[in-house]
Amino acid sequence: MAQFPGRSPTSVAMRRIQAELNEWLLHPPEGCRLESFEPLLNWVILVQGPENSPAPGLPRLYDGELFRLAINFGDHYPLEPPEVLFVPPSPVHPHIYSNGHICLDILYDGRNGGWSPALTVNKIALSLRSMLASNTNKARPAGDMDYCQRTRGRSPKQTNWEFDDDKV
Amino acid sequence: MEDDSDYEDSYVASDVEDYPTSEDGDYGYDPQTEPEISMRRAAYTVLSEEELKLRQQEALQQVMQVLSISEGEAVRVLRHCKWDVNRVNEEWFADTEALRDKIGLVDEQPTGSGRRKESCGICFDEFWVSEMHAAPCNHSFCRGCWKGYVHTAISGGPAVLSLRCPLPDCSAAVPAALVTAVSDPKHREKYHLYSLRSFVEDNQRLEWCPAPGCENAVEALHEVSNEAMDVTCRCGSSFCFNCKEEAHRPVDCETVKKWIIKNSAESENLNWILANTKPCPKCKRPIEKNQGCMHMSCSQCKHEFCWLCLASWQEHGERTGGFYNCNKYESAKKRGDYDAESLKREHARVSLQRYMHYYQRWAENDRARSQALSSKAEANDKKLEVLSEFVATPTSQLKFILDAWAQVVECRRILKWTYAYGYYRFGDNIPDEDTAQKQQQGFFEFNQGQAEMFLEKLNGVVEKDLDNLVEEFKREPGLSEVAPDGSVFVDQASSPERQAVWSKFREQLIGLTEVTRMHFVKLVQELEKGLDQLLAFYSEQPEAEAEAEVEPAAVSTAEASGSATPAQQATAKAPKRSKRSRISSRAAADKASNSAAAFSLQEADSELEAEAGYWQCRRCTVINRDLNSQSCSMCAQNRRGPISAS
Numbered sequence A: 001m002a003q004f005p006g007r008s009p010t011s012v013a014m015r016r017i018q019a020e021l022n023e024w025l026l027h028p029p030e031g032c033r034l035e036s037f038e039p040l041l042n043w044v045i046l047v048q049g050p051e052n053s054p055a056p057g058l059p060r061l062y063d064g065e066l067f068r069l070a071i072n073f074g075d076h077y078p079l080e081p082p083e084v085l086f087v088p089p090s091p092v093h094p095h096i097y098s099n100g101h102i103c104l105d106i107l108y109d110g111r112n113g114g115w116s117p118a119l120t121v122n123k124i125a126l127s128l129r130s131m132l133a134s135n136t137n138k139a140r141p142a143g144d145m146d147y148c149q150r151t152r153g154r155s156p157k158q159t160n161w162e163f164d165d166d167k168v
Numbered sequence B: 001m002e003d004d005s006d007y008e009d010s011y012v013a014s015d016v017e018d019y020p021t022s023e024d025g026d027y028g029y030d031p032q033t034e035p036e037i038s039m040r041r042a043a044y045t046v047l048s049e050e051e052l053k054l055r056q057q058e059a060l061q062q063v064m065q066v067l068s069i070s071e072g073e074a075v076r077v078l079r080h081c082k083w084d085v086n087r088v089n090e091e092w093f094a095d096t097e098a099l100r101d102k103i104g105l106v107d108e109q110p111t112g113s114g115r116r117k118e119s120c121g122i123c124f125d126e127f128w129v130s131e132m133h134a135a136p137c138n139h140s141f142c143r144g145c146w147k148g149y150v151h152t153a154i155s156g157g158p159a160v161l162s163l164r165c166p167l168p169d170c171s172a173a174v175p176a177a178l179v180t181a182v183s184d185p186k187h188r189e190k191y192h193l194y195s196l197r198s199f200v201e202d203n204q205r206l207e208w209c210p211a212p213g214c215e216n217a218v219e220a221l222h223e224v225s226n227e228a229m230d231v232t233c234r235c236g237s238s239f240c241f242n243c244k245e246e247a248h249r250p251v252d253c254e255t256v257k258k259w260i261i262k263n264s265a266e267s268e269n270l271n272w273i274l275a276n277t278k279p280c281p282k283c284k285r286p287i288e289k290n291q292g293c294m295h296m297s298c299s300q301c302k303h304e305f306c307w308l309c310l311a312s313w314q315e316h317g318e319r320t321g322g323f324y325n326c327n328k329y330e331s332a333k334k335r336g337d338y339d340a341e342s343l344k345r346e347h348a349r350v351s352l353q354r355y356m357h358y359y360q361r362w363a364e365n366d367r368a369r370s371q372a373l374s375s376k377a378e379a380n381d382k383k384l385e386v387l388s389e390f391v392a393t394p395t396s397q398l399k400f401i402l403d404a405w406a407q408v409v410e411c412r413r414i415l416k417w418t419y420a421y422g423y424y425r426f427g428d429n430i431p432d433e434d435t436a437q438k439q440q441q442g443f444f445e446f447n448q449g450q451a452e453m454f455l456e457k458l459n460g461v462v463e464k465d466l467d468n469l470v471e472e473f474k475r476e477p478g479l480s481e482v483a484p485d486g487s488v489f490v491d492q493a494s495s496p497e498r499q500a501v502w503s504k505f506r507e508q509l510i511g512l513t514e515v516t517r518m519h520f521v522k523l524v525q526e527l528e529k530g531l532d533q534l535l536a537f538y539s540e541q542p543e544a545e546a547e548a549e550v551e552p553a554a555v556s557t558a559e560a561s562g563s564a565t566p567a568q569q570a571t572a573k574a575p576k577r578s579k580r581s582r583i584s585s586r587a588a589a590d591k592a593s594n595s596a597a598a599f600s601l602q603e604a605d606s607e608l609e610a611e612a613g614y615w616q617c618r619r620c621t622v623i624n625r626d627l628n629s630q631s632c633s634m635c636a637q638n639r640r641g642p643i644s645a646s
């Protein structure tokens, strides 16, 4: 069986992240700007609140707001998803906790997760923007305070997520 | 029951075809066709890992042929349909497209030309298309990325069996062949293991043997209902196919579940009850229980007592007329008048006491069963060898000792569960007017008591009596002969005296094993038929017919006995050669008012004895081959009468 030279997880991860970075710099997703990618495993993305409303006549909930999204890659990227969370203050949204944890299936693997190694940071950023754009109820998830208490200092990847309705 | 002739190598717990399914209320016993104690028969087969793989392969081949699909597709379809081939056919032909869609079967997409480079959607490197792999959807990824993807999924658990294409929004199933082609041996093995587990765990007719370290599975050979079904694995462990608890027939799964929950809820109140030592009721010295039998004797004052109720063993049935009472729950007497508050407390006290009665007997029988299991192993390992020399008999002919132990193990288990049954079946305090309940309770407790009495006897003989016998053999000087060369040749083992002692013991133990077994067969049959139905049947018999069939001998026995047992007080009516006991409704009502409500089982006893070809003396347990004689050839004890004092 053919061996693949230089395929330790870290080198795969680094080459893939580099490739994504090159792609991002050429074609950044709409409303997003890469604020920092130093070191290469930790990105910070500036996300503009969508300026359009979910439907004609509805209020534009996040127009003019600016959010910081932290992407932290692990050694097993892209087989495992990166850690993705908003740097507080996070957008007020029924699927986003005030500590920045996001309830969205594609960000997690495991039992209920929807992560695929063919997903990219670019696609993650776009999904999050459309999650904000389609929202009609500017409120925190139920039990927000309680959740933040319980998960203090923990990665959102450690939470056992239940994804009920992923489109709000 | 179904025809199971397709399974040649199956072992069926007992002959299914012969099971009387008729509703005619025939409770005749037929030991020839009923070697097992449990009545409702389970047809099943035990499969090793290799045999399971073969079964799985058979199912795959069948589906591949009928639906003309690939093996990878067949695996998905079968898994979706819980490995039920009939269900596969139904669902597939009902709506093929919907099913294929649901489980991610896509038509093979054309592959592009191999001499072309493409970027891998995971690592973003370029590869020759010919070096890449894809599910039938033809979304190609490089081999290294496939390997990482598949290994990650395998490490994530059995969900890998439903693995889909890595491309988001593509739901194409990844075929098993692709998974195994890209994974290393360690992961491949794990994947095969998951696949086999799915075959067993998703399949209604298969269950893993729950014994630690055992890798066999049990396959039911008929439609599975949610009723209790005891099965025994090749490794020797018995469990209920339906609820996975240890085997618990004749009690249903629901009762077992309730009982186990109850015990864990009450566990704080229970620790003291399972003491290893109790003070001797007479001299108060601590007595340790280190054997299974409940018949204790104090090493100091020689007092013999019952471990369970602490009453003197003499008053325990054996020598007082054959009616064993220890199993019976006597509800605590009310003490005077109560105000509401103390009445409530009194109720709590009584209901705890009642629970304790049943729990203690359940738990002690459980403990005695474990003890019997290890005694059996011990006998097998070394005791038989020692004995073999003492009695000049090859160990192969001492197997009856192991059989006796096996019988003790099985009966302890059954007896144990009948206490959980008794606890739930009969309420805290059955009102005197409820004659039906009273009758049923009396009937149940009488038969439980009889079975228990014989079990204690059997346990005592195979445990203490055998040990004592061996001790005796050790001490016995035996025969000495002076051989021609002047040396002293000692051969105790084959002396006629010892052979006589030994053959008497042997006969007693074999007989006792059989009699105990038959009593438990009877008990199990009654519980599985249902007490109410059984009693309704008895009392429905027309009065005239029942009276006409009264056997004079039976009545006179009862009258003649000074200390008649409750069974006999209950005007025994044993029809002569009728197939079943018949008791008039008036007689049944009499018995109920007697509150003992025990029924004569002499008729059933005679049938058991007729089948066995002998009857066993209730006093000295010797086997009597003359079925027509009414008194024991050894001790002259009356065959049916109360046990006379020695």
Ligand SMILES: [Zn+2]
Pocket: B120, B121, B122, B123, B124, B125, B141, B142, B143, B144, B145, B146
């Ligand atoms: Zn690749």
Ligand SMILES: [Zn+2]
Pocket: B135, B137, B138, B139, B165, B166, B167, B170, B171, B172
């Ligand atoms: Zn695909």
Ligand SMILES: [Zn+2]
Pocket: B209, B210, B211, B214, B215, B216, B233, B234, B235, B236, B237
């Ligand atoms: Zn087993």
Ligand SMILES: [Zn+2]
Pocket: B227, B228, B229, B240, B241, B242, B243, B244, B245, B248, B252, B253, B256
């Ligand atoms: Zn069960």
Ligand SMILES: [Zn+2]
Pocket: B280, B281, B282, B283, B284, B285, B298, B299, B300, B301, B302, B303
């Ligand atoms: Zn004593």
Ligand SMILES: [Zn+2]
Pocket: B306, B307, B308, B309, B310, B311, B316, B326
């Ligand atoms: Zn007792």
Ligand SMILES: [Zn+2]
Pocket: B617, B618, B619, B620, B621, B622, B632, B633, B634, B635, B636, B637
């Ligand atoms: Zn006798």
